[in-house]
Amino acid sequence: MMNQKLESWADCMNVHGNEECENRHTSITGAPIACVDGMAGEYECQNIDLISFISHPEMTGDPRTVGNDMWGWEDPITGNEYAIVCQSDGTTFVDVTDPINPQIVGRLPSTNINHNAWRDAKVYRDHVYIIAEATDHGMQVFDLHRLRGLEQTTPIRIFDETFWYTEFDVYDVYV
Numbered sequence: 001m002m003n004q005k006l007e008s009w010a011d012c013m014n015v016h017g018n019e020e021c022e023n024r025h026t027s028i029t030g031a032p033i034a035c036v037d038g039m040a041g042e043y044e045c046q047n048i049d050l051i052s053f054i055s056h057p058e059m060t061g062d063p064r065t066v067g068n069d070m071w072g073w074e075d076p077i078t079g080n081e082y083a084i085v086c087q088s089d090g091t092t093f094v095d096v097t098d099p100i101n102p103q104i105v106g107r108l109p110s111t112n113i114n115h116n117a118w119r120d121a122k123v124y125r126d127h128v129y130i131i132a133e134a135t136d137h138g139m140q141v142f143d144l145h146r147l148r149g150l151e152q153t154t155p156i157r158i159f160d161e162t163f164w165y166t167e168f169d170v171y172d173v174y175v
Contacts, residue, residue: 028053029101051099059085059092059104061156071121072096073128073144082147084128086119091130091140093147093159105150106157111137111164124175127162131173138166139173 028041029052035045043050056065069086083094083102090109096102110116110132118133123144130140140161150157 025053025055027055027058032100052102054094054102054104056085056087059094059156060087060089060107062089065089068118069120071123071128073123073126075144075148076126078148080148082144084121084123086121086130088116088119091119091121091128091142092156095147095150095152103152104156105147105152106159108140108142108159108161110134111140111161120173122173122175129173129175130161131170135169136166137169138164139168139170140164 026042028050032052033040033050035047035049038044038046040048040050043053056067057063059065065087067085067087071084071086073082073084074080075082080095080097082105083096085092085094090107092107093105094102095105108130110119112134116132116134116137119130120132121128121130123129126144128142128144130142131137141163142159143162146159146162
């Protein structure tokens with residue numbers, strides 16, 4: 001699947017150039033878009049309406065950012081639901097409790113400056129464990145309780161990890 005994604009990205013870059021490929025999707029919030037004749041706005045659909053969408057560049061402030069994976073967490077105290085969005089340059093936390101109006105509550109940057117094709121995250125006991133396919137990235141651990149009560153800010157809030165394991169690099173994480 002990752003090879004298909006990278007090939008698709010390369011094809012877009014060859015045909016349209018850097019600027020258009022980096023900013024090819026527009027964020028959609030505030031009102032659902034009905035699936036009509038196989039399309040919900042600019043997106044293909046099959047009997048499922050589009051509730052909202054936030055582009056990766058909007059989540060990060062960097063037009064080069066692409067995504068590859070996501071996970072979720074429900075706060076056991078507040079009931080708020082969060083998307084944990086894995087991206088080429090870090091991880092973004094989005095409060096999706098109101099799915100029509102998702103709120104970007106912050107970002108945890110990568111431990112290195114390189115954009116990586118693969119990042120993975122899993123949740124265990126209210127902590128997220130994040131790895132990346134990159135030399136010297138290790139594993140970031142983030143206490144998800146830190147998201148409690150936060151709202152979207154401009155500029156985007158930047159977090160540091162709760163703990164950083166540096167003794168190894170791994171490709172995937174399971175808990």
